[in-house]
Amino acid sequence: MPADTDPLIPKPATAANGSAGRELIRLEQVTKRFGDTTVLDRLDLSVDAGRHVTLIGPSGSGKTTILRLLMTLTKPDEGTITVDGRRLFPAPEKQCREVRKKIGMVFQQFNLFPNMTVLRNVTEAPRTVLGLSRDEAEARARELLDLVGLADKCDMRPTRLSGGQQQRVAIARALAMRPRVLLLDEVTSALDPELVAGVLDLLRDIARSTDITLLCVTHEMGFARDISDQVLMFDAGRIIESGPPEKLFGDPDHERTREFLSSVL
Amino acid sequence: MNWDWSTLGDFLPAFRSGVLVTLQALVLGALIAFALGLVWTLAQRSPLRVVRWPVTAVTEFIRNTPLLVQLFFIFYVLPEWGLTLSALATGVIGLGLHYSTYTAEVYRAGIDGVPPGQWEAATALGLPRSRTWTAVVLPQALRRVTPALGNYVIAMLKDSPMLMTIGVLEMLGQARQFGSRTFHMNEPIVTVGIAFILIAYPASLLLRALERRLAR
Numbered sequence: 001m002p003a004d005t006d007p008l009i010p011k012p013a014t015a016a017n018g019s020a021g022r023e024l025i026r027l028e029q030v031t032k033r034f035g036d037t038t039v040l041d042r043l044d045l046s047v048d049a050g051r052h053v054t055l056i057g058p059s060g061s062g063k064t065t066i067l068r069l070l071m072t073l074t075k076p077d078e079g080t081i082t083v084d085g086r087r088l089f090p091a092p093e094k095q096c097r098e099v100r101k102k103i104g105m106v107f108q109q110f111n112l113f114p115n116m117t118v119l120r121n122v123t124e125a126p127r128t129v130l131g132l133s134r135d136e137a138e139a140r141a142r143e144l145l146d147l148v149g150l151a152d153k154c155d156m157r158p159t160r161l162s163g164g165q166q167q168r169v170a171i172a173r174a175l176a177m178r179p180r181v182l183l184l185d186e187v188t189s190a191l192d193p194e195l196v197a198g199v200l201d202l203l204r205d206i207a208r209s210t211d212i213t214l215l216c217v218t219h220e221m222g223f224a225r226d227i228s229d230q231v232l233m234f235d236a237g238r239i240i241e242s243g244p245p246e247k248l249f250g251d252p253d254h255e256r257t258r259e260f261l262s263s264v265l
Numbered sequence: 266m267n268w269d270w271s272t273l274g275d276f277l278p279a280f281r282s283g284v285l286v287t288l289q290a291l292v293l294g295a296l297i298a299f300a301l302g303l304v305w306t307l308a309q310r311s312p313l314r315v316v317r318w319p320v321t322a323v324t325e326f327i328r329n330t331p332l333l334v335q336l337f338f339i340f341y342v343l344p345e346w347g348l349t350l351s352a353l354a355t356g357v358i359g360l361g362l363h364y365s366t367y368t369a370e371v372y373r374a375g376i377d378g379v380p381p382g383q384w385e386a387a388t389a390l391g392l393p394r395s396r397t398w399t400a401v402v403l404p405q406a407l408r409r410v411t412p413a414l415g416n417y418v419i420a421m422l423k424d425s426p427m428l429m430t431i432g433v434l435e436m437l438g439q440a441r442q443f444g445s446r447t448f449h450m451n452e453p454i455v456t457v458g459i460a461f462i463l464i465a466y467p468a469s470l471l472l473r474a475l476e477r478r479l480a481r
Contacts, residue, residue, distance in 0.1 A: 073385050101391050111386035115404040124400060125390035177390060 297361025302368030
């Protein structure tokens with residue numbers, strides 16, 4: 001399929017291709033330790049394609065570690081990770097690189113490349129990793145930058161942009177790789193309060209208009225309630241409660257969940 | 266002090282050729298120092314111990330022995346093993362090799378200064394390791410270290426008179442040769458001293474301007 005007829009953002013999990021609701025991510029008995037601290041303790045997690053899952057819990061409870069494991073930024077000490085039926089860990093380096101292509105990530109600190117223009121930030125990976133031509137990559141990047149409302153900033157350096165604008169470029173950059181899963185790691189935590197809404201609105205749009213699978217770690221409970229169909233409550237490296245947002249935010253079963261929510265709301 | 270302008274005039278042709286040799290040694294030496302220093306730095310990050318250890322040993326050895334000894338070694342000892350180099354080639358290689366061990370440290374600091382988030386973003390986008398180095402890490406690291414590299418170029422300039430000891434007729438060599446031939450030392454030595462200031466000071470001003478520009 002030529003690039004110019006591709007949907008802007010992949011819609012892999014539609015009923016039409018029969019993959020809706022199929023399990024996309026599976027963690028089994030995953031343990032991660034940093035020194036003496038056990039960050040994740042024999043954790044099992046399964047996420048179906050197209051779901052929007054929010055991870056909440058006190059800091060240090062292991063939420064961000066899950067995202068970092070899926071992005072292969074760190075390796076588990078034990079357990080297995082499977083994405084779309086293929087092993088991400090343990091797996092040979094080559095397979096790991098292949099499987100990782102299905103996953104994109106947006107970071108708390110944006111992590112845009114300051115030595116490249118906004119446009120280059122978005123075209124770099126599609127060109128070098130997916131092998132798109134310069135024209136294809138740029139056309140796609142311009143569409144995505146238009147989607148995030150920054151079409152006029154193509155030739156600027158990211159450092160000249162506000163935090164909110166930088167984060168929207170980072171979202172466009174991640175989407176340019178057409179990931180099936182997008183990991184959002186506290187994407188508004190580093191933003192000035194008045195810039196948070198723009199980024200969250202954009203993510204709401206993306207969540208509503210596409211079938212991309214989202215895993216978010218966030219402290220924005222309103223956003224979490226809004227965007228997710230499933231919320232996971234973490235405490236001390238385990239998932240202590242999970243359910244739809246209405247249930248988890250409205251009538252949580254677990255005492256720790258109630259404590260946590262009353263401390264952040 | 267005796268000062269004779271006509272003596273200065275007599276020195277000018279030799280001086281001109283000395284300046285050219287100094288600049289030649291400096292430019293070529295700096296190119297070697299820049300390139301080789303990067304090779305040392307990258308080699309020291311190799312996952313293979315058999316690469317890391319010898320490189321560390323060699324660079325520590327070169328950095329902790331005097332440039333003059335290294336010049337003598339290349340010029341007088343290497344020919345014993347069949348490697349004979351001209352005086353200028355010896356000087357260029359000596360300067361470049363010696364300062365490469367310093368530029369290696371500069372590059373290392375520059376690379377370490379690239380935030381971990383940059384590596385993580387590259388991984389998240391699936392960029393291959395080589396591309397992460399050439400498109401993301403090195404451009405940012407080099408930008409950071411340009412002023413520090415420039416300082417070493419000025420240091421190399423000031424060390425270039427050592428090449429005189431192996432017979433390279435750079436500025437100071439020409440001055441000494443002229444002096445011993447004509448018994449006029451004042452004019453050539455003062456001229457050479459001024460020439461060093463005239464090259465080094467604007468260069469350091471330029472660097473400071475560059476530093477400010479890059480800091481933005």
